[in-house]
Each structure stands twice: as structure tokens, then as C-alpha cells.
Amino acid sequence: DLGAAGSFRFRHEMFLQLFEQLWKAWEERLRKSGCIDFEDMLNLATDCVESGRWASPYELVMVDEFQDASQARARLVCSLIGGPEKYLFAVGDDWQSINRFAGADLAVMSDFEAKFGKGVVLRLQTTFRCAPSLCAISSKFIRKNPRQIAKDVRSPKPDIKNPVRIVSVESEHHIRSAVELRVQEIAQDAAKSGRKAKVYLLGRYGKDDRFLPATCSAQWVGIEFMTVHSSKGMEADHVILPRMTSETLGFPSRISDDPVLQLAMPGGDSYEYAEERRLFY
DSSP states (O other): OOGGGGGHHHHHHHHHHHHHHHHHHHHHOOOOOOOOOOOHOOOOOOOOTTTTSSSSOSEEEESSGGGOOHHHHHHHHHHTTTTOOOOEEEOGGGGGOOOGTTTTOOOOHHHHOOOHOOOOOOOOOOOSOOOOOHHHHHHHTTTTTTTOOOOOBBBOOOOOOOOOOOOOSSSSSHHHHHHHHHHHHHHHHHHHTTTTTEEEEEEEEEEGGGGSSSSSOOTTTTEEEEETTTTTOOOSSSEEOOOSSSSSTTTOOOOOOOGGGGGGGGOOOOSSSHHHHHHHH
8 A cells, every 4th residue: 555655655666666577577487497486385275275176175274383374374274164164273372473574463363253253262371481480570571562362371380589680781892701601600500400501592683693602611501592583492491682782783673674564564563562572572
């Protein structure tokens, strides 16, 4: 809708003219090689089912990681369960929806009944990943966004008195030494307990790996760097987040999506830093 572009109208028109040429070249390359891309697979498959050229034999369709479904995926799922005596079982956590940049649309889950009809909601509210005290902090944090589905998450794990430690340094140049000091402390505690500690250093961006300590006690600490996006589903004894700063490349990231991307991306959440907050959670 270029009418909604406001002062970006000319810029959007220029982009669409350039994009059209690239899109035509891409489609021609696919045609010549006899290939289709992933979005084609989704859309063509859905077209087949919706037009009646293929009848779904499935009585039950089960979808995992439902919070990351795109509208194209949702349309395909919807076509597979069209008709009587067909059911959808979807599992997901809207608190962990962090892939909008890849087309994930949280509305598919949060507005479930609008697309799929009346359903029964079962809340899995026990987590085995963190202690009750950390569970309470993280739940309170994520529920500040009124669009997140309310859940009372509990943990049966032994509690930790102070699950979060905040370390303030004078400048970015001191972050690495602060991380190194903390890893040394973890190594000392691990040596006392006789059990090697697993540590993740999680950066908002890949270049945050420069905060990895130059040396550490490999005997008592195993430390690995990864981005927060790639760490989803992983677990460690200790997690260190460097560069929690309010700057452009900090966390939360202050890099705004180019307005032209709104032409293709799913609708966002108006709550401030909504996706960055879910990523931090």
C-alpha cells in the first residue's frame, strides 16, 4: 500500500522498480533450471490442496514451533485441515517468537481462532530449564508486553538465591577483562565442586565474539560463543551476555528495519522493542 508510505512513497516506488527486475531475473533463472524455491513449494502445494487437485488424507496435522509460522505456512496448514473430522494440534510459545525477519508472524498464534476456528488451549507451564527465582524474573519481564499470552510458568528445579548478576564497566574496552574475571570465578567454584562448568557467551551480533577470554581453565570451564538467535533451545550452567548497552549495536539493538521492508514483512508489535525483549527472554 504505497498510500501508507507517506514521505517514503518515492523511495518505495524506486525500490519496487528495482525489485521487479531482480524478481523477473530470479524467476527466469528458476524456469530455465526447472527449479522452484521454498516459497514456491509452500504456495504451489497450498494451491493444489485448495483447488481440489489433491485431497489431504490426514485426519490430524501436528505443528511444532508454531510461534514461528509465517502466513504462507499457516495457509498450507489451514488447507490440510479443511473439511469435516480433521484436526490441528499446534505447539508453540509466543514468548519465544524471534524470527520476524524470516517471515514469522506472531499473529498466526496469538489470533489462532480467527484463522483456524474454535480451539482448546492447553498451557504447559512447567519449565525444567531454570531455577524458580530466574523463572520469576524472566516471566515478569516478558509479560510486561500485553500482547504476550498470559502464563504462570513454574520450575521444579532447586532454587538459586541470586540467579542474575549485573556487572557495570567504565567502557567497552573493559568488557573482555570483566568476562575473563567472571569465568575465572566460575572455574574456581567448579574446581571446588569437582564438576566442570559449561558456559555460553551470547552476543547480540557475531562480532561480539571478541569478548571471549583469551585464556581460561579448560579443565574446569568449557566456554563457547554463539549469537542469541542461534542459542535458542540450548542450555548451560552459566550464561554471560556482554555489551548490554543502550547504543545502536547494543542489546536491545537499536537498528530499525528499513521502512521499505514493511512492504514484505509481517505486521509487527507496537510495544517498544517487542521482538528484542522476546530475544532477551
